[in-house]
Structures are given as C-alpha cells and as structure tokens.
Amino acid sequence: MPSYTAPTKDLNFVLNDVLRVADSPIEGYSDLDQDTFSAILDEAAKIAENVTAPLNKVGDEEGCVLENGVVRTPKGFKEAFATVAEGGWMGLDMPEEYGGQGMPYVVQTAVGEMLSSANMAFNMYQGLAHGAMSAIVAHGTEQQKQTYLPPMIAGQWGGTMNLTEPHCGTDLGLMRTKAEPQEDGTYKISGQKIWISAGEHDMVDNIVHLVLAKIPGGPEGVKGISLFIVPKFLVNEDGSLGERNALSCGGLESKMGIHGNATCVMNYDGATGYLIGDLHKGMRAMFTMMNEARIGVGLQGYAQGEVAYQNALAFARDRLQGRDVTGTKNPEGPADPIIVHPDVRRNLMDQKSFVEGARALTLWGAMLNDQAHRSQDDDAEALISLLTPVIKGFLTDKGFETTVQAQQTLGGSGFTQEWGLEQFVRDARITMIYEGTNGVQSLDLVGRKLGLNGGKTLMGFFEMVKTFIKENEDNAELKEGFLDPLKAASKDLQTAGMYFVAEGMKNPNNALSGSYDFMHLFGQVCLGLMWAKMGKASLAALAEGASDTEFYQSKLVTGRYYMARQLPATKMHLARIQSGAAPVMDLAAEAF
C-alpha cells in the first residue's frame, strides 16, 4: 500500500523563504507569521497522513453505491468527514461571522495540497462544498448566507456545482434546464445535469446544489443563464430541515478513477430553487469563482504527482537491481538500489523538480488571488486571471505525466493495484478534463487572457520577469544556472506572443492552432521563474548561514535540473506555434 508524508517543510520554505507571506501587505497576511502557519500545516498534515490517506485505496476499491436514491460512500469516509469537519477545516477561509476561520485563500491552498495528495476523491466532497460556499459568499443575499453558510461550514451540509448537461459541456449556451418563476418568488427547476461530483452522498444531512438554468423567455445562449440555490431538503425559517425537494440522483458514472467520489446524474423535477445573484447573470456569477476552482484543479494535478513521486522514490531507494556502472554502491547486497542508475534518477528528478516548482506557482497564484480579493487589487486580479489557465492546464498535464513517470519507476509493480501507483494515475487523469478541458484552458488563455487590458497584463508579466532577472544578475551562481535559461525561455514566450499578434490578425486559426503549445510554453516560463526565485531564496539562506544546508543545496541542484532539462521544451513549443495554422487546418474533416 502506498504511503504519504505531508511535505510541510517544503510548504514552509515556499511560504516563508520564497513568498514571504508574513511580510506581505495583503489583509490578514500579517497574522501568518512562521509559527502560526507552521502550526496550521502540522495539524492539517496529521489529518492528511492519519485520517484521509489510509482511506485512499479503500475508496478506490469500494467506490460509491447508489441504492434507493441514496449514495453510500466507502467504508470510513463518513467518520473521516466528521473528523475533518470537527477540526474546522471545512471553513478555513470562510468568513468568521458564519462560523469560518477567516483565513486567507493561501492557507486553504497549502492545506488543500496535503488533503488532495492524501485522498483526492475524499477531498472533493469538501472541495465541491467549498465551491458552493464561495458562490454564496460572493453572490448570496444576507439571508441566504445566514441560512446556508453556517451548517455548510460546520460540515453538516454539503454542496455542489451543476453546469453540465448531456448535450452541453463546454458550450453552455446550449443549456436546457429550465427555471420557471413562481408567484412566491421562487423558481421551479427542471432538467438533467450530469457529472455532478458529490451530487448525493450519505455523509451530510443536506446538500446545497448550485444549479445553472434558463428562465423561459430570457435571452438566447449564455446570456440567458441564471444561478439557483436548490437544496436537497428545503430549509425551514428556523434553519431546521423541511420537506424533501423534487430532485434526485438518477445514477452514478462508472469512471476511470476517483471512485471514492460520487459522480452523479442529477434530475431536477420541478425542484424549488432560489435565484442567487442577478437574473441572467449566472455565467458571470460562475466565472467569479472560476479562478479559484481552476487553481484548485491545478493543485490536484501536482498533488497527485507529489504522492506518486514519494512512493516512486521510496521504491527506487529500496529495490535492488543491477550495479552502478561507475562503481558498486551496495557491496554487501546482491545488487545496488536502482536510484544509482542515471535513467532512474532522470525520471525521479523530472518528478521532483516539477512538483516543487508547481507548488511554488500554485501558492503564488493563491497569494495573487488573496491580493485581488482581500486588497481589491485590480492588477493582481488581472495577473491571476492570466495565470489561471496556465496553472490549471499546465500543472494538470504535467501532474498526470508525473504520476505516469512515478508509476514507471516501479516497473511491473507500478502496473499492479497492490502498489497503488496506478490509482494515482487514474485519479490524476480527470484533472486534465474537468473544470474546463485543458484545450479549453488554452483557448481561454490565447483567446481571452492575452488581450486582457489591451495586452498590458501580459506585458506586465514579461516586465516582472525581466525586472527579476535584472535585479539579480550580479549573483553569478544564480545567473548561470537560473537567470540565463529563464531569460531565453521568456524570450521564446514573447516571440510566440508576437507571432500570435502578427499572424492571428490575418487568420485567428494561426493563434488558435498554437494555443496548447503556448499554454505549455507559458507554464515552463512560470516554473522557470519559480525555480529562479527558489534558487535565490536558497542561496540567500545559505549565505546567511542557515543550519539546514542540505535542504537548500538540494533545492539548488533540483532547480538547476529543471532549468537544464525541462526549460528546453520552450524551443519546441515555439517551433510548433510558428508552423501556424496550415498543418493543423489543411485536412478536410471528411479526409481524416
């Protein structure tokens, strides 16, 4: 069975040494001194390691079962959910006035990585409730907040997001679910939603569904969509549960992974719903939560990579096969541990250098998100909007790839269910798909985000990279190993951006054909920047005489690996982008 050890040391390094959260002027950050943050992470680590990680395999094997309209979650899930709720983890970043802890999103993110690595399927129940809570916080009336938030934050009620229908996934304009206005101001919701994670389960007393639907006679397409609160049980004025609403789980999907999470077909048969936010502005309401949700999925991608890597590393240190070609390392044993072999190391270093870079990028993204929302900083809002599709798309593609590489480290054992690596692969796979496929992320990046504020946000990103390089170029060690490769990669990204501007004007397909490569190119530059920042922090710590020299030296070696062995991908992406639309578009659809 696989094991999981929460990487609290590395989380602390990113938060304190690299991002220096406590020094940030963002509201609420000054409370996050090193000791406080450390204490929170240590408590969350205990939950992840001891409560939810041990349920990861059983969740995969048992899965969820639908019986008489009720979904039974795997053995142990209910008790674990109660433990997580009692610890106050459900509302870590929710407002204190409704029972939350009022912590910044960056804390939620750091804790979320651990819970997601430990048991992704389990943590999604909380994740979906969190999404629903965020919607209510952002768009609900005071009464809606008072009605729904306290029991959700206490973990007594769950929550979901309902977007997809059988004939409409990406293209929500095709939506058919109807919301018919009633005289009492409520709506009758009718339609079928699919792929609703945590749509029905036995761990909570009530489930608060947030449902996108169209009011008859409203505008066509996405402009006629509104958002509704549709609880499983209606809520009495005193907050107690009333009658059962006209909605039900019509089936569970059999899927490749995340078996422990119930993916439901939800049928709404004239269910009572309450408008949340403005009429016909449901898409906008959904979009305000999109950055958070997508950063959360990016996090899931690398979090599966992290736990997979941990198990691959343990195997590589333990498994004895062959001898180090440069000299035996384990003369008493029948063979050397496979970690001596260059190609095994190449594989492990790929995993390690990606995961650590991804962690830094995600926490930085969370910090920008806080800056945008807590300090009402429009530039931060624009920057995180630009980075969100990169975080979602690049980190899930690479996170999945990391689980596959970790599985490879184990050879044949990696293919067996016994060792558990194959579950990480199957679970990670969904992150490339849901919350907008990665192809859709690339379209969002190139089609929408590059032009944000007339391109100024993108220019600001380049300027930031340039400034960082300039300010640190006199550090020779940083320059050679980190800044020079970063400069080259950033230049490739700018060249690609200019290609889009010049050629996309002539034909939009010249830009769209390169969108996926651009997303990856951007991701490489982001991780290059993170590694340069981590390199700088490590050199500084060593210069200041930090006691844990091995930790900082390892960071430098790992960072140099990333720069030397991963960043060269930017040239490939640029070449693909510059080949333009013709290779992609020339084949007639019927000639495939």
Next chain:
Amino acid sequence: MPSYTAPTKDLNFVLNDVLRVADSPIEGYSDLDQDTFSAILDEAAKIAENVTAPLNKVGDEEGCVLENGVVRTPKGFKEAFATVAEGGWMGLDMPEEYGGQGMPYVVQTAVGEMLSSANMAFNMYQGLAHGAMSAIVAHGTEQQKQTYLPPMIAGQWGGTMNLTEPHCGTDLGLMRTKAEPQEDGTYKISGQKIWISAGEHDMVDNIVHLVLAKIPGGPEGVKGISLFIVPKFLVNEDGSLGERNALSCGGLESKMGIHGNATCVMNYDGATGYLIGDLHKGMRAMFTMMNEARIGVGLQGYAQGEVAYQNALAFARDRLQGRDVTGTKNPEGPADPIIVHPDVRRNLMDQKSFVEGARALTLWGAMLNDQAHRSQDDDAEALISLLTPVIKGFLTDKGFETTVQAQQTLGGSGFTQEWGLEQFVRDARITMIYEGTNGVQSLDLVGRKLGLNGGKTLMGFFEMVKTFIKENEDNAELKEGFLDPLKAASKDLQTAGMYFVAEGMKNPNNALSGSYDFMHLFGQVCLGLMWAKMGKASLAALAEGASDTEFYQSKLVTGRYYMARQLPATKMHLARIQSGAAPVMDLAAEAF
C-alpha cells in the same frame, strides 16, 4: 461502446506503395503480391472486427478468475480463441512442416496490429504462445519441435515465457529458480515466477511454459541461466497428454489494465523440465527472440493508439459544441461538430500522424527482421537490433500518449467506462513496462546498440537517411515539407551521438543520463524518415494518376503535420542530452 475498423487500406499502402514488399528479394516475399496480401488482411480484419473486438470491453469488465487452480477467462474468449485457431492464425509465420502457414514475419505483424487493436488482452494469449513457439523453432531439437509445435500451431496448446521472479526483473542474474539434473536427462524445476502472462487459462488443453532457471553449480549471474520446456501436462510418446506436471498458478495479479489476460504467479515445485538450447546459454536463447518480442510490444503501443484515435475521431465529428471562429459550418444545427476547432484538430492530427508513422516503422522493422532471418543478412540483423529498442520504447511511450490524447478528445465522456477510451489508456500503459521497461530499452540502445559493429551500424543508418535525402532532393515539394526537416532532425541525432562518444568516454553517466532523450530523438528521426518515404510514395502515386487522390493528398497533409509539429522535439531532446550528467547525478540519493 467503442468501435474498431481495421485500417486495411493504410496497411496495404505501407506494404505495397512504401515498402514494396512484393519486389523485395527476401525469401518468400515474391509470393506476397498485392492481391494475396490484401486477401490475408481482409480475412484477418473480419476476425478482428467481428470476433475479438466485440469481446474487448467484456474482457476488461469480467477479467480472469482463479478457482481451484484453474483460470476462467472472460465470457466468449474460449469460443473466439477456437475461431482464431481454426482460421490458421496461430501459426501464420510458423514452418509449414509443423502445420504453420510459413508466411514471413511481416505478414504476422500486419495481422498482429489488427488483432492487437481489436483486443489486446485477448491477443496476448496468442502472442505468448507465439513467443514460446519461436523459441522452440529456433532452439528446440527436432523431437521437441515435433512434440510441441503442431498442437501449439493448431491452437490446442498455449505457451508462455517465464523470466521474472519477485526479487529479479531487469537484473536476471539474481535469479533463484533451480533446475536439478535427473538421471533420465530431464530436470526438476523449482521456484516462483511472477507476471506470467497467459500462465494458466481454460482455452487450451495444455500450456508449454518456457522457463529460465539455474542449474546448481553452474556459473554465477546471467551466465549460469538455462532455458527449459516445462509443460503443464507431460506429453506421452504418442503425443497424447500424460500426467499433470508439478506446477501451478498460485495467484493472479490485480492490474491497471489488460484484465482479460491472466497475469499469473507460477509455482514450480520440482516440475519436470526439458533443456532447450545449450546448457547455460538460456539468456542467449532468450535474446534471439527479443527483437521480435519487443517489436511486438511496440506494435501493441501504437495499435492501442490506432483504435483510440478512431473513436476520438468519430466523437469529434459527431459532438456539437461551439462554432467555428472563421464561420459556422453547421448552420442547421445548434452548434458545429468539434472537429472544426483548431485545438481539437491539433490533438487529432497528433494522434493520426503518429499512428500512421508508427505503422510504417513497425512494418519496415518486421521486413528487416525477415531479411535478417530468411535471407541471413547480417547487416539487416544489426540494423533491426539497433532499431528494436527505439521501436519498443518510442512507439509505446507515444502510443500511450496517443490513447491519452484520444481520451482527451472526448472530454468528460473520455473518463467514463461507458465510452471505452479509458480502457485503451489502461491497456496501453503496460507496453511501456513489460518486455524490458522503456528505461531499459534506452540503456540497451545507448549502452549496447550504438557501439554495434564498432558503430558502423549506426553510421549505416545515418548514411541511409542521407542517401534518401540526396536521391530525392530535386523533388521540390518533398524537399520543403519533408526532406529539410528530416535533415535537421537527423543532424540533431548525429550531434547527440557524437556528444555521447566524446563525453561518455570521460564519464559513462554523460551518455546514460541522456539515454531516454536519445531514444526519443531517434524515434522522431525514424518517423520522420517514414513520413518522408510515405510522402515520396504519395507524390509518385499522384504523379502516376492514381484514382484515389484524396487518400494520397491526406497522406501528404498528415506527413507535413508530423514534420512541422512533431519533429521540432529533436532540438529539445538534444539540449537535454547536452546538459550531461551533472543535473541528473548531482543530488545525493539521501538528499532527494
């Protein structure tokens, strides 16, 4: 449920237009005129499409069950196995004197692709029997051939290969299974073998296990390994089945994929075995079959890519979401089919251009294998030895990636078991692991094959590419779209090879740290060469006034895509290789 249509047209194109098999002087090839080959492929296509493909999903869902020492295969497998056997497909390339069809290996390969795409788990029963038969053909005595081959070729008996033990996979020198000589010239085999595909099942009357074991007192390590025939039932002199041998299936692995194939723990408890081949030369005997077996696995990799691509394409033509940004394509419908979107096409073109290139490379490899064995051509033997790790490693990595990309085309549906794409991903995953992990392939390539014949084989490959380019450079259309990119890619490969020679001398880890990238770089050049050859053949067919212009035009567009969008990977691989050993080796094992 997914569907499968055998790509007989494309197989015919590669065999006739590109490789021109009937014109080859290889023994037996002159019989392979276009009509004969076409007829064979059409018959095999019927089996694949109608008999085995419909059992692919049921095999995955039911899996194999071990009860009282007997493995029950999924419903329908036994009947399908009988149908395949009756059609004479078991011994397609086996000697006619033992009941085979005596066809070249290239025929077996073309047919194998279809059967593997249709149902990989099912086809492995035949594949393993084929491996055992090949060993007996190559190393058995006349008596052994007469005893075992006819019933195996008839499909009445199966066969397996037994190498791995719990503590020894790649490093077979650690092997513990013992073979104790008996007075009657037989051996008593004792030990445990694991991951034995098709080790026990209910579709045949007897199973002929080929088992590697050590005779006590023999040389240490791999030099003391011999190969034995160990049948499940001993065979009487008249060929009838005698007593049950002392071997049994001790368990089945629960695995990520290929559920329809029984992966067995095999226990040998003093089982009667018969030496095959020379004493202590078991490894050599095994290696003579290695090229074939590894080409066969490379084939499995792209064959899963092929069937996955077919289903992704069908979905992309059918699914309506969004509108073509350059103008609506389906004005009567609520949206356009997603194949209009550039990034969906980019994904499909990746899949298509890889699979078609992989098919050509594999069939060329099979042809070289025939040339080596049927015409005793040492240069062909050396060349296919060089190419084998590339075919195995590159085509399975990319084949798996192709199944993942195809799954992505379907969005959320790709993650559900209902649509079946996720099974292709899970099944394809094993191809990167078994028959030597792809890391081991890259080690074989760089550590052994580059130096073959003092490097002359590698130089011969470069010379061949160069000659092809030179001979066709006056064809302007071929030059720009195909030959120029191929030339650049081939130059990258040569530069990498020279780096290995120069820096590997100083430190072998400089070469070994880049072995995986070198394997991929080599694979890209091979597929580039194949596409250049396919481009040439297509231009020639069009110039000759071929009636099916659309087919040849599609080939040219697809080939140009490969050259423009895939070959740029060579620069990335070269840069990684040239970063040398330091980034990979600098981190102490305990500092990970």
